[in-house]
Structure formats: C-alpha cells, structure tokens
Amino acid sequence: MDVSRRRFLGARVPGPAPFRPPWSVVEAAFLDRCTRCDDCVKACPTGLLQRGDGGYPEADFSAAACTFCGDCAKACASGAIGRDTTQPPWSFGVVIGEGCLAAQNVECRICGEACDAGAIRFRPRIGGVPLPDVDLAACTGCGACIAPCPVVAVTRKALPSALEQS
Template identity: 55%
Template structure:
C-alpha cells in the first residue's frame, strides 16, 4: 500500500507499527493513513509522553512518564487518527524481563510501588527476596512502572504479544 511504498522510497524499511502508538489510535494502516503528523496530540499531552517516532508519527515514550488516559491527545486530533468513540484506549501491558533485580536476588519493589492498580505484586520466596508477579488482566498499560525501574527490566508490549 501507500505506506509501504513511502517507507521503501524514504529508505525506512522498518514498519512504523513497531512504535507504541498513542491511546485510542486506529489500527495499522488506518492510523498511518489518517494521521497527518501535525503533532497536536503531542502538544496536548499533559504528561509529555507523546513524541515524534518513525516517519514523523506520534509514539509513546514511557521513559518520560505514564499515561493518565485523560483523552487530551484524542480530543486534539482533528485528523481522526485517535478516536475515543471507536476503540478502547489500547491493549498494552507491562512485561518484566531478565534484568529484574528481584529475580537476581536483590531487594527491589519500585515497579510495584509505582503501580496504582496493583498489577505488580511481590510474592514471598523462602530463603530469597520476594519475586514480582504481574497480573496481566489488571495491568492497564499506563507505563507507571516503566521509568522508575533502575535496570530497565520493565517493557511495554501489546497484550497479544505478551501472552505468547
């Protein structure tokens, strides 16, 4: 389609779909076709987590903070690429990777402390430090746990990919 041709001609063969889209973004080509890359959503975001990503399209940068699901980005989108009326905010969820300090035997609960919906809880482990347990159903994908992690063990991915 048009977007694949544009990526080829500009030398950007990596799909822009690898970037985490703003909440309420239309899916795939529909988002790319509607978004005019005006940056209004980024300006409207009170948490400053929307930045310019691949191809000039907006993406989420959780290292800058968390999403409060305020809807300001969708309200600012005149092109209709972000539509609160048509789809849920998103299907993102946190993942906990191998560099996790608790998994390596070092006491750390910063991700659990940052999680306002208690999706990350720590289970006691005899003879060791408590281990993190992520409740994927409870996780709303806000990203509050991402930035505070001292070893970048927290990732954000589509829940369909997390389930694999």
Template identity: 50%
Template sequence: MDASKRRFFSAGLSVPGARPPWAVAESLFSERCDRCDACIRACGPGILKAGSGGFPVIDFSTTGCTLCGDCVQACTRGALLGDDAGEPFIWRAHIDPACLTQRGVECRLCAERCEADAIRFRPRLGGIARPELDTDRCNGCGQCIATCPVDAITTQSKKEAA
C-alpha cells in the same frame, strides 16, 4: 542484548507500535494522522514525541501515560478514538529476568507506581519477593517502564502476554 543497548536502539520507546492511547489500527492511523502535533502539544506528561515520519510515538523513558485523554481531545482527524473505543493500548507490561529481584536485590518501584495494581509482590520463604504481573489488570500505561532502574520492564502484545 543488554538493557542499555536495547534502550539505545529503541530510542527509549520500549513499545512496539508505540502509538498514543486509543489509536486506531496502524493502517488507519497512518491514513488519518496528518502529523499536526496537536496530540503531542496536548500531552501533559510529555510522553508523546514526533517519531519516524513525524507520526506521534510514546516515550516512556521518564514517565508513563496518565490516560487523561487530552491527546484524544486534541486529535481532530479520528486517529485517536477515546476510551469509548476500548482499551487504551494494545500491549501489556512484561518483566524480564533482568529484574533486580532475580539478583536478590529488594526493589518494588514498579509496583509502587502501578495505579492499576497489576504488579504485586508476594512474600517468599527464604528469599526476596518477586513481582507478579496480572496482565488482565495491566492497562499498558508504562508507569512501571519509566520507573524501573535496570530497564527490566518492556512490553509485549496482549496475545503474547496472555
């Protein structure tokens, strides 16, 4: 499926189980979240939206998560636990073969936006440098997803990314 169709069918989310950062397990999340929209209103970057059933989901179509924790502070029901609970997201970035560098086009936008330095470009003899993703450094923030001009960056679970 091409990137434009994938984006249409996923409503721009690109994230499996697209819950806010530091969300509890899905079964607990749906019990604890009362869909009050406090986390959505608190989200400075505006990436949290009301999704299916009114539950908050992430939309990385314009920007990524700054991991500021404002959504966690706004949640009074324990659906979001904060950075004391571990990693903010259960996914990692994944660079698809649709990446412009695979077509011989110089592009490094994803690495420029990656504050975790999880994406690096190493020079290649006789060709364009291609991205290398360090999944141990990736925090799943989605900055790279938002900036990719060809939607070549998606997410996958940490287990798949390892």
C-alpha cells in the same frame, strides 16, 4: 534474498510498529490519517507523546506514563486517534524480565510502588527476596512502571487481543 546478507549490507529489518497514542486506529489507517500536526503531542499533559520516526506521534514510556485523560483524542481532528475513550486505550501489558533486581536477590519494589492499579505484586519466596508478579488482567497499560525501573527490566507486551485485531 538472504536476510543475513541484507543485515550485513546495512538494510534495516522492520520491527514492530511503535506504540501510537492511546485509542489510535490500526497502524495502516493511522499512517494514512495522521497529518503529523503535533496537536496530540501538544495536548499530552505528561509528555508521553513525542514526535517519532517520520514525524508521527509515538508513546514514549521512558520518561512518562499515560493518565488516560483523553486530551490527545480530543485534539486529533484527523481521526487517527479514536474518540471513544470508553474503550481500552491499547492492548498491552508489561513483562518483568530476568534482569530484574529481585531475580538477582536484590530487594527492589520500585515497579510495584509506581503501579497505581496494583497490578504488580511481590510474592514471597523461600531463600530470596520477593519476586514481582504482574496481573495482566489488572494492568491498565499506563506504563508508569517502565521508566522507574533501574535496570530496564520492565517492557511492554502486546496482549493476545491486540495480535488478533492486527
């Protein structure tokens, strides 16, 4: 079937799976196990977890960040969110796109100021303002840098280890 014809007729092209709560099992198992009870959403102290499509919880970084408190994992009785909070919560980092104000020669360091892990540093450059540089090894994936960006240049990026497990 011609994909362009499907788009023309209004069919939705499936996109990537939404970001689930930290320590969630793989997407297929998550959808099978999650009862959509909202216990994890209610337990989230920052408001990061929201009810998403189909009533399943999603991590919404547009207004909050993850503190990795583990309250969502403790509240989940179905096993959709793992209990081993000593493991990484998810495998993603951030990417700063070309729309970044610093790339347009406008001084802005908001993402770096929001990053408690110090994963975003600003490298000087000749003839322009310093550019942000993300150290993915230091990035915790908390998402604190995403919401404050005034031009929405900071986005999530799945790390290779996440792609290999899927």
